[in-house]
Amino acid sequence: MRARFGGLLFLALAATLPLWLRDPYFVAILTSTGIFIIAAISLNLLLGFTGQLSLGHAAFFGIGAYTSALLSLGFDVDIGLPSPVVVDPKPVWIAFFGAVVVSGLFGWLIGKLAFRVRGAYFVIVTISFAEVMRMVALNWVDLTEGPMALNNIPPLSVLWPGHGLTALVTKSQQYWLVLAVGVVCYFLVARMVRSRLGRALIALRENEPLARSVGVRVTHYLVVATVVSAAIAGAAGALYAHCVRIVDPDVFLFIYTVTMVIMVVTGGKGTLAGPVVGGLIFGLMPQALRGTAPPEVQWIIYGIGIILIVFFLPRGIVPAFADLARLRMPALRKPASLVR
Amino acid sequence: MTEVGENGAARNVALDVRDLAVHIGGLVALGGISFQVPFGAIVSLIGPNGAGKTTAFNVITGFMKATDGQVFFRGRDLARLSPERIAALGMVRTFQRTSLFTACTVFENVLTALHLRGRTGLLGALLRLPAMQREEAALHAEAREILDFVGLAGRADEIAGNLAYGEQRLLGLAIALAAKPTLLLLDEPAAGLNPSETESFKQLIRRVRERGATVLLVEHDMQMVMSISDQVLVLNQGRMIAAGSPAEVQRDPEVIRAYLGSGKRAAA
Ligand SMILES: Nc1ncnc2c1ncn2[C@@H]1O[C@H](COP(=O)(O)OP(=O)(O)OP(=O)(O)O)[C@@H](O)[C@H]1O
Ligand SMILES: [Mg+2]
Numbered sequence: 083m084r085a086r087f088g089g090l091l092f093l094a095l096a097a098t099l100p101l102w103l104r105d106p107y108f109v110a111i112l113t114s115t116g117i118f119i120i121a122a123i124s125l126n127l128l129l130g131f132t133g134q135l136s137l138g139h140a141a142f143f144g145i146g147a148y149t150s151a152l153l154s155l156g157f158d159v160d161i162g163l164p165s166p167v168v169v170d171p172k173p174v175w176i177a178f179f180g181a182v183v184v185s186g187l188f189g190w191l192i193g194k195l196a197f198r199v200r201g202a203y204f205v206i207v208t209i210s211f212a213e214v215m216r217m218v219a220l221n222w223v224d225l226t227e228g229p230m231a232l233n234n235i236p237p238l239s240v241l242w243p244g245h246g247l248t249a250l251v252t253k254s255q256q257y258w259l260v261l262a263v264g265v266v267c268y269f270l271v272a273r274m275v276r277s278r279l280g281r282a283l284i285a286l287r288e289n290e291p292l293a294r295s296v297g298v299r300v301t302h303y304l305v306v307a308t309v310v311s312a313a314i315a316g317a318a319g320a321l322y323a324h325c326v327r328i329v330d331p332d333v334f335l336f337i338y339t340v341t342m343v344i345m346v347v348t349g350g351k352g353t354l355a356g357p358v359v360g361g362l363i364f365g366l367m368p369q370a371l372r373g374t375a376p377p378e379v380q381w382i383i384y385g386i387g388i389i390l391i392v393f394f395l396p397r398g399i400v401p402a403f404a405d406l407a408r409l410r411m412p413a414l415r416k417p418a419s420l421v422r
Numbered sequence: 423m424t425e426v427g428e429n430g431a432a433r434n435v436a437l438d439v440r441d442l443a444v445h446i447g448g449l450v451a452l453g454g455i456s457f458q459v460p461f462g463a464i465v466s467l468i469g470p471n472g473a474g475k476t477t478a479f480n481v482i483t484g485f486m487k488a489t490d491g492q493v494f495f496r497g498r499d500l501a502r503l504s505p506e507r508i509a510a511l512g513m514v515r516t517f518q519r520t521s522l523f524t525a526c527t528v529f530e531n532v533l534t535a536l537h538l539r540g541r542t543g544l545l546g547a548l549l550r551l552p553a554m555q556r557e558e559a560a561l562h563a564e565a566r567e568i569l570d571f572v573g574l575a576g577r578a579d580e581i582a583g584n585l586a587y588g589e590q591r592l593l594g595l596a597i598a599l600a601a602k603p604t605l606l607l608l609d610e611p612a613a614g615l616n617p618s619e620t621e622s623f624k625q626l627i628r629r630v631r632e633r634g635a636t637v638l639l640v641e642h643d644m645q646m647v648m649s650i651s652d653q654v655l656v657l658n659q660g661r662m663i664a665a666g667s668p669a670e671v672q673r674d675p676e677v678i679r680a681y682l683g684s685g686k687r688a689a690a
Contacts, residue, residue: 270548273547273548273550274544274547274548277542277546277547277554277558278537278540278542278547278554278557278558278561279542279543279544279547280547281530281533281534281537282534282537284523284526284534285523285534285537288523288524288525288526289521289522289523289524291485291505291517291521292517292521292522292523292597293534293537294485294504294505294506294509295483295485295505295509295514295515295516295517295521295598295601296509296514296534296535296537296538296597296598296600296601297506297509297510297514297537297538297601298506298537299504299506300506306544310544
């Protein structure tokens, strides 16, 4: 009940933010943080709820970014067929959902490949996959422009009453777009983990032999989780492409995956609010530190922050505060639920 | 009389195990054992420590690969089927060492274990279709009913890891029952229980059978085995050394020798 009230309050604050915080720079920072939070939410589905560590999650993000950019820009490539493949520019939302589908398909592929043998093998497959994707983006210049990057990606647009089709170009508009997509992704994941499907995922994480003994099909559910996770990461990548409006092979860099992992782990993996809390803290911290200290010192503070959280709150911030709330208010001393 | 089907498998027995062998490295954990479990029976599999009882369970339920031999469940060859497929066919096992979803509540444990009773997939979950909501309500009711059956209804909201040992054993049974087994394999369910807990567990197993399930029981408590079983199978060092009614098995000289020789627990 209180959690729901807190969530609504948070949402109301977030939704009205550009109206009372008239600082376009800060709104832009929140927008890019929001995109990362969506990616972290998708990673959490795998890392937090199935316990599988995808260290190549930036690959799904990058595939989403490139797919949406290419579909909205149109492209022609020669792949050895009699005539080159020509794709005309598609409407932006078709490009966006195309990106979600393509990322999901890659998730399916990686899931099928990697979950035959799990654990460390999955980690290696995902890392390699992201690196291969980066090489493709760098070297398949005909398609991706390589290091020159894809430029002039059109912004997403909405039908605005009275204004017709409106391109989302201002900082505030992009902020609301990311917030809207983020809320949708959050609730999709919430519904998923609070269903029979989510219980199967948690069961596999908690005790795989027991889960199998009562009929939970391991590979099937891990693949489903990977597909959904990859699709949401792809949506985040597509948002990135249409907000930043330029995509280069660096979207596949390992550091982006690491950022997502940090957000999930510090916020609290396996909790719904964890990636949001962790994402806000570690997305905004560099900005908060900006100007207060030289860059090297900022990085050190950033690193120490992570270490302190992981050391003192090994399960993350959200579970720690949930425990605290239970201790302080006896009325709330209900058992921890499967999904917070 | 045993009716034999096309593939040579007995159709009127729940479980038909033929020449089942398991070699682990150089060790012969099971050296080719054969037995049948008739529908509706309580059959016990006993034997000294290391006899191969748990190994037999692991192979029969698909958790381990057999080196040789076959397992038929209701006339169906289980070769190469995964544990989850075998569970879906109606054969469910419990674990010798207590195995729960320890971080979850008792209720969530059973709700999770009701997996096979539900059908909601990704789309149903994401769209929260009415059919899914009805199914959830039905699963909740079923979970409460199962907890009631094993006597844990009052502990539904407790974290499984915080339960007393005896309660954890009951929850282990509840989890297996949630998968609605037609054949239930229990691996030392009474291990570590005090005499009164053992007695009530025994009554519980009887009630499970009354509800229509067939039971294959591994147990060291001879009092329990001899009073509850229709048939007793005795395993020693991977070989079946005796099979018969409790009375027959208790008189068998080789059984007595195996138990006295092992120096562990004496028979009866
Ligand atoms: N995974 C394994 N690796 C190596 N040896 C094993 C393995 N599993 C079982 N064994 C061996 O196989 C033999 C049979 O073991 P099993 O656990 O089936 O015995 P058990 O009859 O269940 O004994 P207990 O009454 O102690 O539970 C033992 O010698 C054991 O050491
Ligand atoms: Mg054993």
